[in-house]
Amino acid sequence: MKYFAVIIAVLVIIAGCKEKQKQLPVIKVSQFLVFNDSVNIRIMKGEELTETLYCAYGSVGTPVYLEPGLYTFSYRDKNGQLLSKRYGVANDGSYNLVLSGFSDGRYQETTSNRLLHIVEGAEALTANNFRPQLLIENNFFTVADKKSKLRFRNLIPGVYPVDITLVNAVSKDTLRYNHLKYPHLTASKSLESGNWHIEVKLRGTKKILKTHSLEIGTKELITGYLFPDIKGGFLHITLEFDKVGK
Amino acid sequence: MSKSNGQLSPAGVWALAAGGMVGGGIYTVLGVAIAVAGQWTWFSFLFTGIIALCSAYSYVFLSNKFSKSGGAFAFLEKVENESLAGGLSWLLILGYILTISVYAYAFGHYISFSFHGSTLIIRILAAAILLLLIGLNLLGVGKLTRVEIVIVSLNLLVLLILGIYGVSNWDQPQLIAGMEPRPFWSGIFGGAAIFMAFEGFQLLSYEYDKIKEPGKYFMPVLLLAVTFVILVYILVALGATFLGGAANMINFKQIALSVAAMKAIGTPGIIVMTIAAGLATAAAINSTLFSTSNLSRKIADKNELPKWFDHTNSHDVPDRAVIMWGTLAAVFAVIGSLSSLVEAASLVFLITFGIVNWLAYKEEGSKKWIPIIGIAFGAITAIALLFRLLIARPWSLAFLLALMFIIIFVRPYILKRIS
Structure with a gap:
């Protein structure tokens, strides 16, 4: 028992002394919104526009490095309809953001999708009646x-x-x-x-x-x-x- | 430290109560809670911790009042509500089987993760630990109080270090890394999903007659243990997420604490956490299987379970109950999913604690407000859990309700036919 405690204490001290190089969070945005050749995805931190990414259909985007924090990722179609989602990113994180569904003008989330998000949070995932969704993937x-x-x-x-x-x-x-x-x-x-x-x-x-x-x-x-x-x-x-x- | 003249000292009671809760709880439920509650996961543990604290008060109050071991079943017998006692005892056994299966599930995942084992290996490990502990229980090595106290101490030490180290690396964005921020009230849904993490303390009510001066020590020691565990859970919920990141805790929810330890100090972190989780879950399986089998024997003795369960082997162990419940738990551990098992067990213990709080409310004279708070918070949590199951897993809910229907309405008929 005592030896075990000493071992743990030593490990913690070692870990504490080691200066860790934190990596900035990185995100790749991919566009799979059917019937759309390309879209622009805006990335905002608070009210400030951080990035605007041009995403061609069917391709994985290039990596974008962001400061840790909470971001709004949004897409506005040619009729002015808006799809947006807020995700947090943190140091050492690597994520893919995937735009999916049909771009047929129905952007409102379905009731079943909304209810599932209330009770299941981050693990909620439905087809959302094939309406556009911005889904996040963790690459750890x-x-x-x-x-x-x-x-x-x-x-x-x-x-x-x-x-x-x-x-x-x-x-x-x-x-x-x-x-x-x-x-x-x-x-x-x-x-x-x-x-x-x-x-x-x-x-x-x-x-x-x-x-x-x-x-x-x-x-x-x-x-x-x-x-x-x-x-x-x-x-x-x-x-x-x-x-x-x- | 723990036992004097065969009696449990206050320190021993404290360690067994804290260990009974932490033993398998936090290792399995953290990722589930983070998925639902995100940055409010600490609130999930606080909210449900208040239910546990009030219920602990009610358990001790009733144990002291009736001076009797046996927990909720014994309390209901004492107030001569035998039909409810019988129904609750079946429900409790179901809850314990689910709890054992969650611990076995966690054991398989934590051990397997350390050597990149496959899904098949995880299942084999989960079944193997149960077979091993069924065997040990049948040999009469069931309750290893001293060993359990050592394991609990190691376990708490590891969790405290992880929590303190994590909180010292305060990194707020990690609480919502790779997920949407969650509203404050989602903490209640998070708590509803993981309430079983607090059930362990009530196993002490089965050991009441072994506690040294229970009238004097049981109440303060148990309340202190529950309060301590609430604080440890909050500390670990924050610390592990600062180290591991929310999305990683969710994606690797079966082994969330190993991931946090690995992110903190690499391979040594995995080794320490694997040992801690392996020992903690094994000890929790052992004590729950032991208590459940002995409870079954008592219930069978009172004709609320078929007499078949009353049978003991040459070591005076209720062998049929050990084999039956252990095997059933192994089946659940092998075929079940983490969320379903944890939620089903949580619902059973919310109902049980609700009944115990209600009894305490009826029997208590001056401090009725304590069980009332337990009942109110418990009712909110149970409604949230039922809503969650209805939306996310309606078939699991239907199965559970069908089981409860059988327990309440069909059980008397079954018992009558058998007798």
């Missing part, structure tokens, strides 16, 4: 040596859930993410580095929506976004990947 992860983590987000509004299967090109190991509904994000799963073949199917059918080959490195968090190719039609989906290193 831990992973074993020689492995990476992979997760997927379904950004195809109005379509059945999808099943995703990955097969390692060499070991033939298989990894599955089943029943991924819009606009949910799967849990991050560990996988070995190497080449992986990805197959996306519509839930309950044999129809393959997408195949893709992905090279996985080590100590990375990879987020795969599934979204419709608006020029090719809803079931022509595209995969865009975001990688965050350790």
